[in-house]
Amino acid sequence: xxxxxxxxxxxxxxxxxxxxxxxxxxxxxxxxxxxxxxxxxxxxxxxxxxxxxxxxxxxxxxxxxxxxxxxxxxxxxxxxxxxxxxxxxxxxxxxxxxxxxxxxxxxxxxxxxxxxxxxxxxxxxxxxxxxxxxxxxxxxxxxxxxxxxxxxxxxxxxxxxxxxxxxxxxxxxxxxxxxxxxxxxxxxxxxxxxxxxxxxxxxxxxxxxxxxxxxxxxxxxxxxxxxxxxxxxxxxxxxxxxxxxxxxxxxxxxx
Numbered sequence: 001x002x003x004x005x006x007x008x009x010x011x012x013x014x015x016x017x018x019x020x021x022x023x024x025x026x027x028x029x030x031x032x033x034x035x036x037x038x039x040x041x042x043x044x045x046x047x048x049x050x051x052x053x054x055x056x057x058x059x060x061x062x063x064x065x066x067x068x069x070x071x072x073x074x075x076x077x078x079x080x081x082x083x084x085x086x087x088x089x090x091x092x093x094x095x096x097x098x099x100x101x102x103x104x105x106x107x108x109x110x111x112x113x114x115x116x117x118x119x120x121x122x123x124x125x126x127x128x129x130x131x132x133x134x135x136x137x138x139x140x141x142x143x144x145x146x147x148x149x150x151x152x153x154x155x156x157x158x159x160x161x162x163x164x165x166x167x168x169x170x171x172x173x174x175x176x177x178x179x180x181x182x183x184x185x186x187x188x189x190x191x192x193x194x195x196x197x198x199x200x201x202x203x204x205x206x207x208x209x210x211x212x213x214x215x216x217x218x219x220x221x222x223x224x225x226x227x228x229x230x231x232x233x234x235x236x237x238x239x240x241x242x243x244x245x246x247x248x249x250x251x252x253x254x255x
């Protein structure tokens with residue numbers, strides 16, 4: 001596993017301040033938000049290809065850009081948040097509005113805006129990408145603000161049929177009938193407080209391709225007496241497509 005900090009100066013290739021700017025007229029703030037996010041995604045894709053050249057050697061530029069888009073989407077803010085406070089890499093404080101104006105000014109004047117673009121999209125008080133892992137066609141993102149382990153989040157992507165699919169925590173594509181089955185089985189085992197979630201979460205779901213060509217998903221769930229840090233219920237099942245649970249494969253045991 002290699003380490004990468006989202007949009008850090010080590011991983012981010014320097015954005016060219018000499019880049020030809022054919023639209024030098026000042027854009028609206030909404031247009032700026034769209035424009036600079038696009039530049040960010042393009043550069044993240046370049047950084048991924050450079051940092052993970054071996055792992056992504058057979059992956060097309062189009063798919064790598066999709067991976068970069070998913071990566072960058074986790075550092076989103078919208079136009080309604082313009083006056084919100086953000087914390088910069090030098091520990092100073094500003095607002096999205098002021099930082100966006102700074103990036104736009106640097107870009108239009110053909111100056112290096114790399115660090116300021118990083119600061120615009122990665123408020124240090126929110127989650128940042130700390131690790132990327134590759135396991136055959138499964139990509140794992142580990143997000144953390146580095147302040148509180150409770151805020152840690154694990155996200156999974158799958159490379160399939162010349163595409164990349166966001167699996168959320170690994171369960172995002174699971175059909176409703178299979179979600180209902182999983183929940184009912186958990187409750188029938190006595191774990192009445194179990195609530196299904198497919199969002200990236202702090203308990204990582206292991207995804208391993210087995211000898212049959214299917215995938216085994218394994219994760220920990222909470223018993224009602226478990227401490228917040230330490231779930232103790234082992235859950236695993238097989239799936240061929242991440243949509244359906246393979247018949248008779250669900251296992252629920254207590255540590």
